[in-house]
Amino acid sequence: MKPRKILVLAANPRDTSRLRLDEEVREVEEELKRANQRAEFQVFSRWSVRSEDVQRALLDIQPQIVHFSGHGEGEAGLVLENDAGKAQLVSAASLGRLFKLFSDQVECVVLNACYSEMQADEIRKHINFVVGMNQQIGDKAAVIFATGFYRALGAGRSYEDAFEFGCNAIDLESIPEYLTPVLRRKADRKAQRVFISYRSKDPDLKLAQQLHDALAEAGHQVFMAAESIRLGDTWSQRIQQELERCDYFLLLLSQHSVNSEMVTEEIRVARTLRDVRPDHRPAILPVRVQFSLSSPLNYDQRGYLNQIQQREWFTEADTPRVVQEILRLLAEGRIPEPVKTDIDESSVKQGSSARIDAAPDHPPLPVAEPELPGGQVDIASQFYVERPPVEDKCYEAIIKPGALIRIKAPRQMGKTSLMSRMLRRAEDQEILAVPLSFQLAESSVFTDLDRLLRWLCSTVGRRLKLPNRLNDWWDDLYGIKDNCTAYFEEYLLRECDRSLALGLDEVDMVFQHPEVASDFFGLLRAWHEAAKTSKLWKKLRLIVVHSTEVYVPMNINQSPFNVGLAIELPEFTAVQVEDLATRHGLPWTSDQTSQLMEMVGGHPFLVRVALYHLARRETSLDQLLKSAPTEAGLYGDHLRRHLWNLEQRAELMTALKQVLAAPRSIQLPSVQAFQLHSIGLVDLQGNGYVAPRCNLYRHYLRDRLNIRE
Known part of the structure; x- marks a missing residue:
């Protein structure tokens, strides 16, 4: 019987991180030399491989096993080298087509590289056994896997057994990456x-x-x-x-x-x-x-x-x-292609007065049909509650040249609804309005300043119905922030025949990346300052909406959070709750208002949920209050979401347990206090002192977490 040929292909381009490829190849060769069936294997190595080297080696050596050692970049491909010794990506589709040409010869392919599962899935269409990695794998784990894999092959075990031996070898070293290698078979229809x-x-x-x-x-x-x-x-x-x-x-x-x-x-x-x-x-x-x-x-x-x-x-x-x-x-194993959608609430046409959540304006009615609360309150809703003097301040500020308005409040307090009304008021004054929720961006956008600013520029341009011209303004010779500033100054603002109000919602997503946040918010401050001397920058009005206190370290002279108009949305007062009850057709007394607020405070969302169900006569106030702090009550879904979030964040769970166990407000580290406040579970009472926001949360969480005062 002819020996099985193993072709080892190694690539570690000069512009990539160093890998221990020589150690991996040496360990594989040593294992096979010690194997009982060592005569059945021959190892051939090719180093610093380019794409043409791979094809040539496959033709010359005619291997049964191909082992690639190097870098992988997931969807982008495997990393080979070019003629200059630098990285050159080869896509999964290209590798699939290559191995199709050798499907009658190659039995097994091992891709010992990070994020190579996608390439394995493509190659397994033509090759019986393919090993890939479903995430990043460390050098040590990669070497140990290869050693265990070829140790088993050298002992006469099957490719499937060899794969399991490789994973087990990692596990025996107490390295958690033993689940990173994946085996794909040609006959498989992968169980999803x-x-x-x-x-x-x-x-x-x-x-x-x-x-x-x-x-x-x-x-x-x-x-x-x-x-x-x-x-x-x-x-x-x-x-x-x-x-x-x-x-x-x-x-x-x-x-x-x-x-x-x-x-x-x-x-x-x-x-x-x-x-x-x-x-x-x-x-x-x-x-x-x-x-x-x-x-x-x-x-x-x-x-x-x-x-x-x-x-x-x-x-x-x-x-x-x-x-x-x-x-x-x-x-x-396919992922549906993304669809191009027109986001109605963000559509802006120059020369028109397109409106956010546009709806017919009805004359005020004594009682409007109850509507189920959920997120932003419709612009024409009869249930939007103004909180004087908040709206008047905002409406006055948004029409001022170069305005910067900051809206801060915990979740479900009405921040987005207020922003929508501000942008409506701007449109009434012939100002272009662009609302932009940071939820629309992929999470990875916020990890890189260049990606974030490109996304901002292209998205605003798209909402203004302007062609994407990023390539004309983005130049590596200049800084990223300078490129973005030039794009707004020399293109977007110049192309607008009117002033522009830009509403940035959910900017908290940037806070998770302090270095990016510092540069991004510093840029907003610079634009606001530019409006003091530049006629062009006076055209821009900025609305910044966030839930979390700003605990990102920033230079006081570069932060946008200490200039402009600061708005903190308060809870509803008893008078506002009674007024909202009247709009729902409920002839309430002040005593009933007090009972509801004793449970949920003036929390806008929780109040509206209660009034909606009471107006539909689905429950009585007594029944609602009795079941409220349980998962069987009206707020069960809301409470479960809070508990779920807490159980994913151990440090916040520990801090909240301290708050719940205390008979009065206690002091927490500022970051934990801010975070608990931003998700709406506690009230800030100054100097880091906090207390449960309302009895609904106090009673439910004490019960679920087995806390006694």
Whole structure:
């Protein structure tokens, strides 16, 4: 029997980080020399390989096993070298086509490189066994895997066994990367992991069950909360774990689930995971259940699902079509292409007065039809509550040249609704209005200043219906901030025949990256200062909306958070709650107002939820208050979302437990106090002292966390 030939291809270009490739190859050769069946293997090495070297080596040596050692860049490809010794990427598709030409000769390919799972999936279409890496792998783990793999081959074990020996070798060294290698087989139809998000009532529940059964029968691993979570499981940890593990997030959206905070949180987590991972998993597959594509999503969901294909289901007759389409996607391991969407609330046409959430203006009515609260309050809503003198200050400021207005408040306090009304007022004064939610950007955008500023420039230009001309203004000779400033100054602002009001919502997403945040917000401050001397910059009005206190270290002279008009949204007063109750048709007394506020305070969202259900006579005030701090009550979904978030952030959970256990307000480190305040669970009382925001949170969280005062 002729010996099996192993071709080792190594590449470590000069402009990439150094790898221990020589050690890896030496260890492989030594293992095979010691093997019982060493005569059955020959090792051939090629170093500093270029694309032509790979093809030539495959033709000359005619190997049965090809081992690549080097760098991988996920979707971008494997890293080979060019003639200058620098990095040259080779795509998965190109590698697939190459190995197709050797499918009758090569038996196994090992891609011992970071993020090479995508290349493995492409090559396995033609080669029986392919090993790749599903994430970054350290030098030590890569060498140990290769050693264990060829040790087993040298002992006469199969490729599948050799793969398991390689993973086990990493595990035996107590290195957590033993799950990083993945084996792909030519005959495989990869079993996908699917998370089904659904409302536990028909028709959503029935459709979810039918999808579960069809996907499971096809060999896929399907998670459905009611089917998969067992007694004793911590539901929030299990949901987080399954979201992190799944390949596909199958989302059933109905009229009721679009207002669910838990569903919105699941979508947020799935979208965040998708944005930061090189393989863009989990793929998000929304299906609208008796909820047409023309029906609006809530504000957060519109951002998270932007440019994601959505399907419709109306009757049982649609089930086979939806099931088959999803099965086909999973069988191919495919991610649907993004769709180009026009975001209505952000559409701006020069020379027109397009409006945000435009709706017919109705005469004021004594009682308007109750509407379910969820996110931004519609611009024409009868349920928007003004909090004097906040609106008057904002409306006066937005029309001033070069204005900078900062709106800060915890979640669900009405920041976005106020921003929308400010931009409406600007349009009434013939000022162009562009709202821009940072939720629309992929999470990875905020890790790099260049990407963030390019995204800002291109998105604002797109909303203004101007061609993208970034390449004309972006020059490496100048700084990134200078390029962005020039793009606004010499292009966007000059092309606008009127002033421009730019509303930046959810800017908290930048705070997570302090170095980027410092430069980005410093740039906004510079633009505001430029308006004092430049007629062109006077055309720009900035609205900055955020939930979190600004704890990013910044030079006081470069921060935009100590200039302009600062607005902190207060909770509703008793008078405002009574007025809102009247708009819902509830003939309330001050005593009833006090009872509700004793439980939820003046929290705008919680007050509106209560009034909505009371106005529909779905419950009484006594029943509502009795069940409020439980998961069976009206706020169960809202409370579960808070608990889920806390369980993912151990330092905040520990801090909140201290707050809940104390009989009065206590002092916390400033960052933890700010973060708990930004998510809405505590009130700040000065000098870092905090207390639970309302009795709803106090009672529910004390019970769930087993805390006694």
